[in-house]
Amino acid sequence: QKEVEQNSGPLSVPEGAIASLNCTYSDRGSQSFFWYRQYSGKSPELIMSIYSNGDKEDGRFTAQLNKASQYVSLLIRDSQPSDSATYLCAVKSSGANNLFFGTGTRLTVIP
């Protein structure tokens, strides 16, 4: 079983819609959760970090964490064509040295 799983997509949404990206993880001891956006050929850039259950909002982005169900999601409101990218979920366990990445979900926002 992979540490972090994401639907690879592609996920297509029309411009202005809400894009919902999901991620599940296997280690119940995980404490830190991150969403990165990566454009083709570029380095991942941090979108959101979340450390406790519930929602965290930053502009058009909302991260949701449910530790009991072991999932973390990212909502993108009012999606724009510039949001078209691959979104990587990353999870770190308490006391662990490493950050585990999912394989990413490719999002396409259609104008």
Added chain:
Amino acid sequence: EAQVTQNPRYLITVTGKKLTVTCSQNMNHEYMSWYRQDPGLGLRQIYYSMNVEVTDKGDVPEGYKVSRKEKRNFPLILESPSPNQTSLYFCASSRGDSPLHFGNGTRLTVT
């Protein structure tokens, strides 16, 4: 400006010719890591370092070496590159549970 600097950005080489990809960070981060990214496989960790003189294998260490003689530098060494090491490589650093900061990437082609 806080950053992780990788060099070179692009490298084309031949099988068996030793090469080094440099990585330097100016944020005084303890943790540094190397990843390779291949289509459909996501980010896979090669080696990581928790601090000076402390390194450990990631998921795909075969064919690679690293060293951490200074806190800011974490070079990746390919003693005898092979075509299956053709990939996009990223160096990253962080402190504690803070998010990873990524370098701009090195696209390596081994013929």
